[in-house]
Amino acid sequence: MEQLYSLIGADMRAVDAVIRQRLHSEVALVRQVAEYIVQSGGKRLRPALVLLSAGALGYRGTHHHELAAVIEFIHTATLLHDDVVDGSDLRRGRETANAMFGNSASVLVGDFLYSRAFQMMVVVDDMRIMRVLSDATNVIAEGEVLQLMNCHDASIDEQGYLQVIRYKTAKLFEAAAQLGAIIGGGDAAVEKAMAVYGIHLGTAFQLIDDVLDYSGAEVETGKHLGDDLAEGKPTLPLIFVLRNGNLEQAACVRRAIENGGRDDFPQVLAAIRTTGALDYARQKAKVEAELAAAALDVVPASQYKDSLLELCLFAVARNY
Numbered sequence: 001m002e003q004l005y006s007l008i009g010a011d012m013r014a015v016d017a018v019i020r021q022r023l024h025s026e027v028a029l030v031r032q033v034a035e036y037i038v039q040s041g042g043k044r045l046r047p048a049l050v051l052l053s054a055g056a057l058g059y060r061g062t063h064h065h066e067l068a069a070v071i072e073f074i075h076t077a078t079l080l081h082d083d084v085v086d087g088s089d090l091r092r093g094r095e096t097a098n099a100m101f102g103n104s105a106s107v108l109v110g111d112f113l114y115s116r117a118f119q120m121m122v123v124v125d126d127m128r129i130m131r132v133l134s135d136a137t138n139v140i141a142e143g144e145v146l147q148l149m150n151c152h153d154a155s156i157d158e159q160g161y162l163q164v165i166r167y168k169t170a171k172l173f174e175a176a177a178q179l180g181a182i183i184g185g186g187d188a189a190v191e192k193a194m195a196v197y198g199i200h201l202g203t204a205f206q207l208i209d210d211v212l213d214y215s216g217a218e219v220e221t222g223k224h225l226g227d228d229l230a231e232g233k234p235t236l237p238l239i240f241v242l243r244n245g246n247l248e249q250a251a252c253v254r255r256a257i258e259n260g261g262r263d264d265f266p267q268v269l270a271a272i273r274t275t276g277a278l279d280y281a282r283q284k285a286k287v288e289a290e291l292a293a294a295a296l297d298v299v300p301a302s303q304y305k306d307s308l309l310e311l312c313l314f315a316v317a318r319n320y
Contacts, residue, residue: 004310005044007303008051011065015047018069022116029101033109037076037097045205045311046071049176052311053194055304057184063124064183071176073117074137078144078172080110085148086231129182136175143167152232154254158239165206166199173202193295197308200292204315207285210235211278212319214269229268232260236284238268240277249275282316289316 005012023034047068054064082088083096084103090096098106114137121130147164150156177198181191213228214237228235234242234257241253249271256264272278289312299305 004307004314005048007307008048008055011051011055011068012044012048014062014065015044015051015068015072018065019072022069022073022120025112029105030109030112033080033097033101033105034076034113036100037080037109038072040094044072046075046172046176049173049198049201049308049311050180052304052307053177053180053198054184055180056299056302056308057181057186057190059180059184061183064180066120066123067129067179067183068176070117070120070133071172071179073113073120074133074140075172077110077113077117078140080106080113081144085144086227088227124183126182129179132175132178132182136171139167139171143169143171147233150234152258152260154234154242154257156234156239158236158243161234161236161239162203165203169206170199170202173205174198177201190298193298197292197295200288200295201311201315204285204288204292204312207236207281207288208316208318210237211281211285213237214272215278226262226265226269229256229265230260230262232257236281237272237277240280241268241271241275244277245271245275285316289313 019038023031023038025031025034050064050068050071080097084098084106088096089099096106097109117133117137121133124130143164143166147168150160150164174195175198178191178195181194186194210228213226213235229238238253238257242250245253252264252267252271256268292315293309293312296305296308299308
């Protein structure tokens with residue numbers, strides 16, 4: 001990631017400065033919780049997408065710093081709410097904000113970050129940008145509800161699973177890439193291409209996240225192995241076993257999804273590995289990354305475009 005971000009290092013520092021400035025609140029607990037979650041690490045991938053896509057379209061102003069911070073605030077708000085809904089106690093190798101400060105504080109500070117993000121949008125004073133971000137925020141909320149409805153439901157198929165990914169995760173990637181095209185002055189075809197790039201890249205990232213839930217090292221992923229299973233989430237590796245495993249394997253996975261918890265984790269993990277479910281999910285992620293890269297064909301050659309293409313490779317190859 002350091003190599004990928006070398007091109008936008010100064011811009012990323014400017015975004016961090018905007019984040020610190022915009023986190024200010026007269027309410028001490030708001031500052032404490034917001035700073036804890038924003039400063040807890042992470043790849044800063046979504047704000048980087050704003051910077052790289054704007055750079056690829058030749059933008060040289062400063063509005064992309066504000067918009068990148070907006071994207072990060074929206075993402076952070078979703079993390080705060082996610083961890084409360086999921087009952088998570090570990091993220092990025094640290095205690096979650098709800099584990100540190102309680103569920104009520106996490107939900108309310110998530111609301112603060114959402115509202116602060118919308119205050120920041122006004123600074124750019126572009127109705128199209130506000131439309132993209134408001135639409136994205138609404139779709140993400142729908143995705144959260146869809147995922148909640150799907151929990152403990154072993155009948156969810158691959159199409160239903162991918163719909164949750166498109167809404168909950170990939171939509172913000174799409175918005176980030178599209179924003180760069182808008183402020184960079186790209187025409188309709190380029191703007192559409194950047195949006196397509198973002199949604200496929202975001203899908204690839206989530207697919208690999210779901211793979212790492214059954215194959216990653218906790219010290220690298222910063223989360224407990226098997227968290228998705230414990231929450232009863234029917235992710236693609238599990239759906240693959242249900243469709244392709246033998247009767248015993250499918251029954252084990254179905255029971256684990258419906259009951260949640262970790263009691264069946266060793267047997268589920270064995271079924272995932274035996275059936276080749278992780279290889280299947282990785283291949284799906286590779287296809288999504290290739291679709292993202294192909295969407296950039298209409299974007300002019302530049303170092304920024306090269307970095308966007310490198311992100312497609314990183315999305316699939318990463319182990320964290």
